[in-house]
Amino acid sequence: MTSALINVPAKAKRGDIIEIKTLMSHIMETGYRHTATGEVVPRDIITSFACRYNGTEIFRADLFPAIAANPFITFFTTATASGKFEFEWIGDNGFSETASASISVE
Amino acid sequence: MGINHRMSRREFVGAGAAAVTALAFPLPAFAQAAARVVVIGGGFGGASCARALKQIEPKLQVTLVEPNRTFTACPFSNNVIAGLRSLEEQQFGYDKIAAGGVTVVAQAATAVDAKARTVGLADGTSLAYDRLVLSPGVDLRFEALPGYDEAAAAKMPHAWKAGEQTLLLRKQLEAMDDGGLVVIAAPANPFRCPPGPYERACLIAHYLKTKKPRSKLIILDAKDTFSKQRLFQNAWKELYPGMIEWVSLSQGGKVNSVDPATNTLITDFGNHTAQVANVIPPQRAGRIATIAGATDNTGWCAIDPLTFESKSAPNIHVIGDACIAGSMPKSAFSANSQAKACASAVATLIAGRAPEAPKLINTCYSLAAPGYGFSVAGVYQPKNGLFADVEGAGGVSPADVPRDFRAREADYAQSWFATITAEVFG
Numbered sequence: 099m100t101s102a103l104i105n106v107p108a109k110a111k112r113g114d115i116i117e118i119k120t121l122m123s124h125i126m127e128t129g130y131r132h133t134a135t136g137e138v139v140p141r142d143i144i145t146s147f148a149c150r151y152n153g154t155e156i157f158r159a160d161l162f163p164a165i166a167a168n169p170f171i172t173f174f175t176t177a178t179a180s181g182k183f184e185f186e187w188i189g190d191n192g193f194s195e196t197a198s199a200s201i202s203v204e
Numbered sequence: 205m206g207i208n209h210r211m212s213r214r215e216f217v218g219a220g221a222a223a224v225t226a227l228a229f230p231l232p233a234f235a236q237a238a239a240r241v242v243v244i245g246g247g248f249g250g251a252s253c254a255r256a257l258k259q260i261e262p263k264l265q266v267t268l269v270e271p272n273r274t275f276t277a278c279p280f281s282n283n284v285i286a287g288l289r290s291l292e293e294q295q296f297g298y299d300k301i302a303a304g305g306v307t308v309v310a311q312a313a314t315a316v317d318a319k320a321r322t323v324g325l326a327d328g329t330s331l332a333y334d335r336l337v338l339s340p341g342v343d344l345r346f347e348a349l350p351g352y353d354e355a356a357a358a359k360m361p362h363a364w365k366a367g368e369q370t371l372l373l374r375k376q377l378e379a380m381d382d383g384g385l386v387v388i389a390a391p392a393n394p395f396r397c398p399p400g401p402y403e404r405a406c407l408i409a410h411y412l413k414t415k416k417p418r419s420k421l422i423i424l425d426a427k428d429t430f431s432k433q434r435l436f437q438n439a440w441k442e443l444y445p446g447m448i449e450w451v452s453l454s455q456g457g458k459v460n461s462v463d464p465a466t467n468t469l470i471t472d473f474g475n476h477t478a479q480v481a482n483v484i485p486p487q488r489a490g491r492i493a494t495i496a497g498a499t500d501n502t503g504w505c506a507i508d509p510l511t512f513e514s515k516s517a518p519n520i521h522v523i524g525d526a527c528i529a530g531s532m533p534k535s536a537f538s539a540n541s542q543a544k545a546c547a548s549a550v551a552t553l554i555a556g557r558a559p560e561a562p563k564l565i566n567t568c569y570s571l572a573a574p575g576y577g578f579s580v581a582g583v584y585q586p587k588n589g590l591f592a593d594v595e596g597a598g599g600v601s602p603a604d605v606p607r608d609f610r611a612r613e614a615d616y617a618q619s620w621f622a623t624i625t626a627e628v629f630g
Binding site: 103104105119121123167168170172 | 428453454455456472473474
């Protein structure tokens with residue numbers, strides 16, 4: 099099981115506005131919680147998300163402790179050319195995940 | 205109190221000593237004889253409550269409003285789906301309740317006037333009440349799932365109200381080819397019978413393993429955790445290896461829409477076309493609760509846990525699946541426990557006294573296969589306006605026990621059903 103889920107349309111017409119959906123499994127521990135014995139549960143969150151379309155960054159988001167577990171990020175872009183969407187999540191404790199999806203634009 | 209002349213508040217205070225003395229004696233008989241309680245909904249909650257009211261205070265005029273002459277119980281209906289039980293074994297009538305002095309009115313309640321304290325019925329007549337108890341169960345929120353409606357439910361059954369839908373799902377499973385895909389869509393919390401979808405997955409898998417062993421079952425879930433999760437997941441591995449796949453919310457399991465024409469369930473990350481699709485949609489309190497002004501913006505009914513009185517509609521009490529009961533799950537046992545506590549509170553309020561805080565019990569049994577049961581039990585008391593778990597009471601069945609332990613729990617489940625249905629309808 100991969101921790102990333104991606105939904106990019108397999109095909110689109112040039113100029114179409116397409117919806118991209120992503121979901122990354124992550125606990126998003128805020129760093130504000132305490133254990134029963136009073137110790138702080140250390141922060142462990144995703145801090146940034148980015149999407150590149152044929153190498154060009156088209157979407158970026160900074161994430162903060164208020165964002166719930168398993169961040170579900172969706173956005174829209176214009177289908178300009180066939181090629182590849184690349185996704186990258188970076189976070190605390192060296193967290194780094196990538197995923198990619200191809201699109202065919204006519 | 206049967207005081208037959210008007211008193212100003214000042215006079216009343218002055219008469220305090222006399223009033224206290226009067227309360228020490230039994231209340232005037234006519235005040236109790238005049239008290240009318242109407243109960244809407246003849247399920248585990250309403251039928252239990254009507255009966256309990258009459259048992260606690262025989263002088264009360266208790267009316268039970270329920271359009272169906274036969275009640276079809278949901279607990280154990282997953283066994284009907286799996287071909288292990290007949291629907292008739294789920295069905296009960298109201299004759300014994302009527303024989304106990306409850307007036308049973310076989311009409312649908314269509315209106316509630318909380319100011320005039322009347323209930324309007326489908327035949328145009330109305331009933332006056334001093335206190336009203338609503339036990340309307342759940343309504344399915346068809347609008348919350350695009351593509352799903354009553355017509356779609358004839359193709360993709362919910363089977364979340366026992367009866368025709370239960371039989372439809374069973375027939376679809378019987379008609380399915382070996383090697384078919386069954387998909388269950390489970391809703392987000394809160395909903396009726398939290399372990400229900402997972403017990404259903406087990407018992408359908410039992411049917412498939414026995415009759416159609418090449419088939420698969422996928423649960424598409426709008427949640428990441430569920431009731432008795434570890435016990436269910438262990439049972440899936442032990443009894444049905446490779447047959448059941450659970451797709452949680454964080455794995456993209458939430459169904460956003462359905463297409464009944466192609467029997468397809470659509471999530472954010474993929475489509476699942478099923479031979480048999482069991483779509484359990486989100487739910488809300490039964491419609492009469494909204495008509496009565498007892499629901500809040502969640503679609504459920506906020507109550508005072510001491511009395512079950514609605515926080516928004518005075519003199520109207522709400523029990524069972526429709527009420528917001530904190531930690532108490534929406535189950536038949538919860539409804540029955542709440543019904544008895546509510547009946548006691550209503551009788552106490554009518555008698556002019558202050559109800560005491562109730563302690564309530566719930567147990568939910570689930571079957572993973574015939575002769576393989578487990579349970580979760582809890583004890584609850586009012587805390588911060590809701591029902592909270594009594595710490596250290598209740599619990600779930602242990603994870604690692606021999607099969608005869610599971611067999612005993614399966615027997616207890618049968619006994620539980622026989623006992624509760626006898627208490628409510630027998």
